[in-house]
Amino acid sequence: MKNINPYPSEDELPPIKTLNEVDFSALYSYADYMRFEFEERLEIIKGQLFKMSPAPSxxxxxxxxxxxxxxxxxxxxxxxxxxxxxxxxxxxxxxxxxxxxxxxxxxxxxxxxxxxxxxxxxxxxxxxxxxxxxxxxxxxxxxxxxxxxxxxxxxxxxxxxxxxxxxxxxxxxxxxxxxxxxxxxxxxxxxxxxxxxxxxxxxxxxxxx
The missing domain is CATH 3.90.1570.10 (tt1808, chain A)
Known part of the structure; x- marks a missing residue:
């Protein structure tokens, strides 16, 4: 019987489809950033997430x-x-x-x-x-x-x-x-x-x- 790893590697982690799935208290890398599939724009500064302002005026x-x-x-x-x-x-x-x-x-x-x-x-x-x-x-x-x-x-x-x-x-x-x-x-x-x-x-x- 094939063993299924319940703890996937970072490369196997699923995409993050909505902003509600984001934990703003966690540390994020560019690899995590590439998993974001929502429209809202975020930046990462020293691992901390920051929401960007709404669409520029x-x-x-x-x-x-x-x-x-x-x-x-x-x-x-x-x-x-x-x-x-x-x-x-x-x-x-x-x-x-x-x-x-x-x-x-x-x-x-x-x-x-x-x-x-x-x-x-x-x-x-x-x-x-x-x-x-x-x-x-x-x-x-x-x-x-x-x-x-x-x-x-x-x-x-x-x-x-x-x-x-x-x-x-x-x-x-x-x-x-x-x-x-x-x-x-x-x-x-x-x-x-x-x-x-x-x-x-x-x-x-x-x-x-």
Missing amino acids: RIHQGISGNIFGPIYNALKGKNCRVYTAPFDVRLAKKSVDDKEVFTVVQPDLVVVCDQTKLDKRGCIGAPDIVVEILSPGNNKKELINKYEVYEEAGVKEYWIVSPAHKTFFRYILDENGKFQPTKMLTEGEEVTTSLIPSLKLVLEEVFQD
Whole structure:
């Protein structure tokens, strides 16, 4: 008589079809994340699940497009690529094995210059630039939780955009692997970065509705 293992391996675990099946107090990996079959979007930060905000507002999407366009144009003919959400970024610490990756995020935009980090599922490793556009209710997650994992992973620049206040804030990774804040910018000012020398992001145009 064939023995049936009552404790299947992680590879044999069934899909998670509804959000009600998710235990938000448990530790999750990217392997678990790949079992999610429900429509709601979740992120994993250091193994902890976070609900993402509802579908982005029209203003949020407009700002994303207003940032994406100039970056896309500035990167033509370059090795770097820009991607918009939904786009999985897996920040591995010790191993890139799905079961050992405990941070999976979906930033609003990312710029990736090392194409060896790209695969069919997104990006494995730190993007060069991460852009987060704040939405009501998720500011703490963006400013605290993601700040820590982006810094630890070695993201070179972390941009935070506030539609409500029409402000643009940028952290730059220093030679010691620590984020250093820059001046907060707003309408009437421009954003430039050494990572994309030809980019000039006019904030009046970014926040234009």
